[in-house]
Amino acid sequence: MSAVAETPVAAVADARKAGDWLLIATAILLGVWVLLPIYLLIVNALSSPDQVTAFPKRFFPSFDLGSLSFFINFAGVARALWNSVLVATLTMILAICFGAPAGYALSRFDFPGKGSFRFLVLMTRAFPLPLLALPLAVMFIRTGLDDTAIGLALVHTTLALPFAVLITFSLFSGIPVELEEAAWTLGCTRWQAFRKVILPLALPGIAASAVFAFTISWNEVFAAAVLTIENRTLTAFLLQSLGESPLYLKFAGGAALVVPALIFIFAVRKYLFAMWGIAYR
Amino acid sequence: MAEIAIKGIAKRFGGFTALHQVDLTISDQEFMVLLGASGCGKTTLLRIVAGLERPSQGEVWIGGRRVDHLPPRERGIAMVFQNYAVFPHLTVFENIAFGLRMKKLPQQEVERRVNRTAELMHIEQLLKRYSGQLSGGQRQRVAVARALAMEPDVILMDEPLSNLDALLRLEMRAELKGVLAASKTTTIYVTHDQVEAMSLADRIAVMHQGRIVQAASPVEVYRNPAARFVGSFIGNPPMNFIPATKAANDSWTVAGLTLPGPRSDKQKLEFAIRPEDVDAGGEGLHATVRVVEPLGPHTLVTCDVAGGLFRAILDSNASVQVGDDLRLAPKPDRIRWFDPETANAL
Numbered sequence: 001m002s003a004v005a006e007t008p009v010a011a012v013a014d015a016r017k018a019g020d021w022l023l024i025a026t027a028i029l030l031g032v033w034v035l036l037p038i039y040l041l042i043v044n045a046l047s048s049p050d051q052v053t054a055f056p057k058r059f060f061p062s063f064d065l066g067s068l069s070f071f072i073n074f075a076g077v078a079r080a081l082w083n084s085v086l087v088a089t090l091t092m093i094l095a096i097c098f099g100a101p102a103g104y105a106l107s108r109f110d111f112p113g114k115g116s117f118r119f120l121v122l123m124t125r126a127f128p129l130p131l132l133a134l135p136l137a138v139m140f141i142r143t144g145l146d147d148t149a150i151g152l153a154l155v156h157t158t159l160a161l162p163f164a165v166l167i168t169f170s171l172f173s174g175i176p177v178e179l180e181e182a183a184w185t186l187g188c189t190r191w192q193a194f195r196k197v198i199l200p201l202a203l204p205g206i207a208a209s210a211v212f213a214f215t216i217s218w219n220e221v222f223a224a225a226v227l228t229i230e231n232r233t234l235t236a237f238l239l240q241s242l243g244e245s246p247l248y249l250k251f252a253g254g255a256a257l258v259v260p261a262l263i264f265i266f267a268v269r270k271y272l273f274a275m276w277g278i279a280y281r
Numbered sequence: 282m283a284e285i286a287i288k289g290i291a292k293r294f295g296g297f298t299a300l301h302q303v304d305l306t307i308s309d310q311e312f313m314v315l316l317g318a319s320g321c322g323k324t325t326l327l328r329i330v331a332g333l334e335r336p337s338q339g340e341v342w343i344g345g346r347r348v349d350h351l352p353p354r355e356r357g358i359a360m361v362f363q364n365y366a367v368f369p370h371l372t373v374f375e376n377i378a379f380g381l382r383m384k385k386l387p388q389q390e391v392e393r394r395v396n397r398t399a400e401l402m403h404i405e406q407l408l409k410r411y412s413g414q415l416s417g418g419q420r421q422r423v424a425v426a427r428a429l430a431m432e433p434d435v436i437l438m439d440e441p442l443s444n445l446d447a448l449l450r451l452e453m454r455a456e457l458k459g460v461l462a463a464s465k466t467t468t469i470y471v472t473h474d475q476v477e478a479m480s481l482a483d484r485i486a487v488m489h490q491g492r493i494v495q496a497a498s499p500v501e502v503y504r505n506p507a508a509r510f511v512g513s514f515i516g517n518p519p520m521n522f523i524p525a526t527k528a529a530n531d532s533w534t535v536a537g538l539t540l541p542g543p544r545s546d547k548q549k550l551e552f553a554i555r556p557e558d559v560d561a562g563g564e565g566l567h568a569t570v571r572v573v574e575p576l577g578p579h580t581l582v583t584c585d586v587a588g589g590l591f592r593a594i595l596d597s598n599a600s601v602q603v604g605d606d607l608r609l610a611p612k613p614d615r616i617r618w619f620d621p622e623t624a625n626a627l
Contacts, residue, residue, distance in 0.1 A: 181333050182366035184353040186431065187383030196379075200370045 038258060045255035049248040071252035080237035083149060084218060087233055090153035091160055091217035092210045098157070099164025099213075100206060104194075106165070107172035108180075118169075121162045129159075133226045140227055147229050155223045160213035167212065167271055171205040172198070208271035215264045219257075283344040283357065283434030283467045284309050285330065290339035292325055292491075299325045300491045303339070307484075312461060312468045313496075316478040317488035318514070323471045324439055326488070330469060331360050331437050344434055354383075356435075359428035363440040365420040367412040373399075373423050374408040380431045398426040401460055418449045425457065429464060436461065438470045442477065454480060475515050479503070487511050506617065509551065509624040518556050518581065518592045523566075524621070525552040533618075536566050536587035540611070543618055543627045550627070551619040556581070557594040558615035561601075565610030568593070573601050584609070 044052050045068060046061035071077060105111070106118060136155065137146065145151030175198055183193035199206075224236035232240065238253045245253075285307040292300040300322045307313045315323040328334040330341055332353035341349040348356045359380070368376050377395045386394075399405045402422040412420060421441060428436055441457075442450045458481055461468050472478055478485050479499040486496040487510075495507035506512035512520035525533040525542070526549055533542040535552040542550065557579075559565070568584035568591060575581075575597060582593045582601055586609070593609055595601065618627040 176364065176366065178362045178364055178366040179368060181353075182360065182362060182368075182427075183379070184333070185331060185358060185360040185437075186380035186427070187354045189352070189354065192383070197368055197370075 038262070041251060041254050041258060044248070044251035047248075049246065052248040052251060067248040067252040068255070071249055071256065074241075074249070076232075076237060076241070077234075080232050080234045083228075083231050084234040086149045087153045087156060087224075088214045088217040090149060091156040092214040094153060094157040095160040095164040095213035096168075096206060096210050099161050099209065100168045102165045103168025103170075104172050104198075106169045108177065121165050124158060125162055129222050133223065136223075137226055146227060147231050149231060152224060152227050152233065153217070155227065156217035156220055157213075159220060159223075160216040163216070164209050164213055167209040168202070168206060171202050171209070171271075175201050205271050208268035211264050211268045212271075215261050218264075219261050284342075285435060285467060285469070286340075286342040287326070287330065288340040288342070290326065290329055290336045290341065292322070292329065292334065293337045298491055300329075300336075303491075303493055305486055305493055305496060307467060307469065310465050310467055312458075312470065312481060312483045314478040314482035314485045315469065315471045315488055316475060316485050316515075317473065319473055321488040322491040323473075323488045327437055327439055327469055327471045330435075331358055332356050357433055358435045358437055359431040359433040360437040361421075361424050361428050361439065361441045363443060365412075365417075365424040365444075367415070367420050367423050367427075369412045371411075372408065373404065373410050373412075373415070376412070376423055377408075377427045377430050379427065394430045394432070395426075398430040401429065402426040402456075418445055418453065421445060421453060425460070429460070432464075433466060435467045435469070436464075438468065440472055441470075443472070443474070450477075457481070475517070479515075487514065489514070504615075505626065506553075507626050509553075509619045509626075512553055512617070512619075516555060518594075520553050520555055520617075521586075521591050521593075522619070523552045523587060523589060523591070525550045525618070538564075538566055540616065541613075542616075545627065547620065547622075549621055551621045553617040553619055554611045554615060556592045558612045559593045559609040560612065561593075561595055561599055561607055561609060563608060563610045565608040566591070568607040568609050570601055570603050570605045570607060573603060582607075 043059065043061045046063050046065070048062060048064035048066050051062060051064070052067070102121070106114065140146040140151050145154070179197050179201075180193050183197045184190070188196060219235065221235040221239055224233045225239050228236055234257060238257065242250050242253050285305075287303055287305040287307075290300055290303045291298070303322075303326060305313075315326060317323045325334060329336045329349075330343075332348070332351060336349060339349070340347055343356055343358070353360075367373075368379065371379065374395055377398060378391050381391045381394055395408070396405065399408055402425055404419060404422045404426060407415065407419060407423075412423070415423065421444075425441070442453055445453060454477060470478075470481060482499050484496055485499055485502050487494045487502060489508075489510045495502055495511050497505075497507075502511060503515055506515065506520065509522065513522070523535050525535045525540075527545075527547070528534045528539050531541060531544045532539050533550060533552065534540075540552070542552075566586050568586045570582055570584050572583040573580060574583075578597065580595050580597050580599060580601065582595055584591045584593065584607060591609070593607075601607070619625065620627060
């Protein structure tokens with residue numbers, strides 16, 4: 001009797017256990033898939049040039065800062081770094097200035113074409129940049145925007161804007177409209193209510209959305225390579241100059257690009273989940 | 282002094298008409314309750330008075346001033362919301378002071394008013410806390426204090442007690458009544474809870490499908506419903522209705538019983554009586570008992586009268602069994618008659 005009763009229970013437990021193992025194994029596999037290249041990049045960036053080319057490969061860095069310091073002092077790197085920061089900052093400001101009002105409007109107002117507007121915002125991501133690069137380059141040269149920080153920032157803003165709109169939309173939707181209405185009845189204009197009630201509540205999320213826009217611009221290489229010549233950003237500069245550089249310099253350059261972006265994304269991760277409607281509290 | 286006059290207000294959302302030509306005058310310092318089932322337009326009407334919603338047509342006057350084109354901040358109103366709407370990033374003190382700071386009152390006056398209203402609502406010990414550290418009842422107190430601190434001409438309340446649990450609701454109800462009477466403001470209070478409405482109101486405006494069916498004192502609304510809907514909506518259990526046919530010029534046959542009634546050209550009327558306004562015994566309606574519910578102070582008896590459901594509230598001493606045949610005599614001065622076509626009282 002007891003044996004009969006136990007068997008199905010044990011089978012269910014086995015199946016559940018197997019499911020758990022599958023989940024854990026998949027998580028480990030995906031984690032390794034993402035983390036291993038980054039780890040190797042950092043190990044090699046922190047090793048001396050000889051160790052990088054030597055065989056067998058090392059799995060622990062020797063914390064030799066030789067290649068990194070050579071890379072930092074490499075002619076043009078400082079300038080490119082400055083250009084990257086400048087373009088990314090401009091992108092961040094533009095994306096928030098245009099994205100946050102759009103997100104607010106989407107969450108607070110009902111207007112004709114609201115659904116198609118949301119769809120179109122996403123559709124901007126459907127145009128492959130290489131397709132647009134040539135006409136854009138021609139137009140930029142005609143208007144004198146080529147090879148300028150603001151010109152490149154405009155292109156990067158186009159890339160970052162859909163995310164800025166969607167993140168701020170979910171952010172403003174999470175703030176009850178009654179808070180705003182209460183502020184209106186207590187003597188606020190629409191703008192004052194936004195500044196005194198909505199903005200303080202949304203600020204952390206807006207900051208996160210700004211950091212994300214910054215990261216998009218920081219990581220973007222195609223438009224940067226096509227639209228700039230003298231004022232290259234770090235990505236475009238590395239693409240151009242590291243192609244012919246020794247291996248250890250490539251690793252150092254790669255690390256210099258990847259690590260800041262990773263730190264930024266890590267800092268704002270919970271707001272990125274919010275964009276896709278996943279609860280994070 | 283703030284009399285509120287609502288003149289011919291209508292509101293349409295696309296093809297749906299939420300309010301049809303509503304007229305209502307609320308005198309200074311009056312406590313007016315808008316009562317109705319959900320979707321009857323009561324909240325929409327309140328939001329139109331507040332300025333949070335624009336009427337499709339009609340006028341709103343507050344204190345002799347036409348306000349329907351003004352934003353909420355210029356109407357001299359304060360509002361208490363159903364979900365409290367306490368600002369989560371400000372302390373209780375700053376929440377109550379919010380409107381006063383917008384008015385740019387001197388700090389001394391702000392402190393005086395915050396402390397006074399906090400004391401009135403018994404939240405003086407919570408002034409340094411944030412909304413996240415408060416219970417629902419405490420948040421509601423903050424919301425009311427914030428409205429009172431404005432010393433407005435008019436306070437608008439949108440189901441302020443509906444998110445509280447039953448015991449707390451009872452306590453807050455009595456407290457609100459005292460505080461608002463002392464503050465001498467004109468109040469419009471929206472609720473779907475008829476007990477709340479009866480206990481708080483100077484006058485109740487019963488709303489149904491975007492219209493005010495009756496606006497009168499609680500006792501008047503209860504005793505003399507202006508329409509069949511009011512009788513069937515107010516009262517627990519609600520009024521009983523039985524079809525009546527003409528017997529003579531001023532008498533009517535109700536379930537076999539002939540009763541004196543109004544003179545009318547109609548052949549059919551509807552007889553109505555409250556469950557507590559019948560006496561068992563004597564000359565009355567033939568009723569077969571279906572369910573007996575002893576409730577303590579009295580006994581609720583559900584019977585079958587002329588094929589329809591009829592509820593009677595009898596003395597708890599009455600020994601009534603299921604299946605008994607009763608004679609229920611309606612008190613003559615409590616009988617009401619309705620026109621079955623217009624559903625209005627005669």
